[in-house]
Amino acid sequence: MTAADIRPGRVDAVCVVHAIRDSGSRRVPVTAIDKRPVSGPVHVGPHGLTGDRQCDTEHHGGRFKAVYVYGEDEAQRWVSELGRDLPAGWFGENLRLSGIPTTDAVIGERWAVGTGGLVLEVTEPRTPCGTFGTWAAEPRWVKRFTERGDTGAYLKVVAEGPVAAGDPIEVVSVPAHGVTVRDMFTGRDPDRLAVLLEQQQDLSPTLVEKVRRRLAVRQVQGAM
Template structure:
């Protein structure tokens, strides 16, 4: 299902890790997310049946849920010449019909009819685990340069989520800084980043990423 309204999307799959995966000389990981048939409760720290192994770099309030775009996944699948099933990017939600990496930082999404509201925070940073999982040459560099990273989200209002749920943008800050800007910020983004950093309610990780990009801009 694809929706033409850019403020509305659809959850194609809800994915969680049921087992850890271990790579040689690398820590265990919960990157192996698999689609679930049932609705899943979502609380402050994410999907109830999911788990995070490396809590230093993953999970937590600002990274409670990870969403990835079906359209960006399709571009990667074409480039790599392989199927990239739901959950392959380690995402909890595979979403179609609306921008994910190009969503505005602090944008709020109402998902389904059970009251769930999420807010975009920061991009995904590729790591050695993701490189081992992908098993593609120079994967970290390629993923970072493409900048189709998907978005982490915090939980504003708990609820539940299931495949087929409609996603509606119900709030969008005026600063205009996108998740992608926190990866590729340039001189043109300096004023917007300054406006973002003036917000009093920024989470620590959002403030960290915006500060880094403003310093480079």
């Protein structure tokens, strides 16, 4: 798939932290998962959106997880299953998007967002955690979310700029390796994951570690 094969997307909502809440975890007792839409343009810098916050900085935020996005189509699949409204920000996302793949975006894919120069690059999937399960208040939520595999995507900031609801999203480049966020999350086709390491530059260290771990397991299994 090339950039020309993908129609332009759209930013439906821009979300930042609304309130710091109890996480239900002893390790990090509070969470900034409660994100809600804000009006007007918001500046996006190397570590995320102005006005946003991450409490669990070991697993959220940083250069390779500066922005978290979730697709409206994926959200609506959960709406149908759960029978409840899941407004923008409910998944802890900074941007709710439509018309563009999120979980099925290619790692390293770059998007030009709006007209103010913002460029984002897809880096890795979101891994659901116990805090997300507490927030969702749905039975077996983490397992169900994992089984569905609609993780949304983390992105890094290639060029700073503003973002606002209604901004168009243009896919400006798609790496040839073709490994998607979903491929990385599920671990399917280890040979393609190996190609990802060979072809893609400036990968997230956590992603590289996961790929190498999966390749090592495959090597051990092949030797048995």
